[in-house]
Amino acid sequence: MLSDLTIRVLAQPFFAGLTIGMVRELCECASAESFPAGATIFAEGGAADAFWLLERGTVALGLHAPGRGDQVIETIGPGTVLGWSWLHPPYRWHFGANTIEPVTAVRFDAAAVRLRCETDAEFGYAMLSRLTPIITERLQATRLRLLDLWGTP
């Protein structure tokens, strides 16, 4: 019998290909969360103690620039993962995350997931195999935005 949370995680393409056993293991470190519009999920510089699988709603990643106020760098939408500063020391958020609209998500406890990754190489590899493409895609998108290609056909 699968828990509601396990079913919710299995429904997300992000974790496609994980074995049921791995998803169950992952869900032992998970809880359901929801946020109203305008809520702070985490603040720049805070402890990166979790990551979220977004199911509904949009989150703005940003930082505060003195003299310019809050700057939105990127928005993250449903079907993807919010937060990767938990992967490596110093486990601090480099940016802040605020909801633009109501958000429902599955929250994963970072320390518990890290521990499983360190003690179960197969689990760890499966997790990183899903997280690194997201990181790569966002890095590539950021690089393209730096090129400011809009003036070309």
Place this chain on the structure above:
Amino acid sequence: MTAPVPYRVTDRRVETADTVTLELIGEDGPVFAPGQFAMLTAYGIGEVPISLSGGGRDGRLVHTLRSVGAVTKALHATAPGQVIGVRGPFGTTWDVDAARGRDVLVVAGGIGLAPLRPVVESVLARREEFGRVSVLVGARTPGDLLFPADLRRWRQRADVRVIVDRPAGRWTGNVGLVTGLIPQAEAGPAAAVAYVCGPEVMMRFVAAALIRRGAAEHDIQVSLERDMRCGAGWCGHCQLGPLLLCRDGPVFRYDTVEPLLRVREL
């Protein structure tokens, strides 16, 4: 080469700070299909290839153009009542029928939405023939978004999502590259035919993101508009490997052009 046919400007709509949409009427004008382009002449200055962004029948053409050079600057400045020259239609068309019975995924960057506008209109006019329809639009800033009224209208019958590189003013929408909208789209890449137009590098990254999510290369159509001059395949300016984009394109299946997009210009 045929001489340009005079068309009268009947409407001029300012889209953004540097972009306008011109509506033209010509007597006995030929039929243009979505994806095709015309060579527009500013008399005494020159001519440029501009894709159709609407019309195409009964001598009515709609073109959306950005002021970037001498000719487009002159065309941009034309007022209703003035006459410009038109040659065409030229080029290949978006294959909208390829998506019948399947999802439709339209991905546009910047002025790339202009040639895709007839695709969206065509699909929505026959909405029941298609599955889920997603229109993903990227722009530099909120002020650079084309066709805001159309986007609102399309939203009633399709999944329309917009993203900008640089938020400004009271923008509370998505921020980032248009590829960031693909995971959210209702139309699934693996089940869809995708129509993509925008900066060429952006199209490569969009295609790669779609393929990673299960799209087949032959189900992705792109419009390439590198350096066209004559529009008739004579001058060779737009040559890309064995292809002349103005004659063999501008619309191609991605599997045809993917290896060529990495070839450096001479």
